[in-house]
Amino acid sequence: VTVRESPTATATLLFDPNHSWNERILAEQFRY
Numbered sequence: 001v002t003v004r005e006s007p008t009a010t011a012t013l014l015f016d017p018n019h020s021w022n023e024r025i026l027a028e029q030f031r032y
Helices: 021-029
Strands: none
C-alpha cells in the first residue's frame, strides 16, 4: 500500500458543532 499527500487535491468537510468527531467516526464505523 502506498499513501501519498497531494498538494493540489482539496476536500470540503462539513462540521456539525453539536456532534464531535468521535461520535461521527463511531457512528459511521458501526452503522448497521
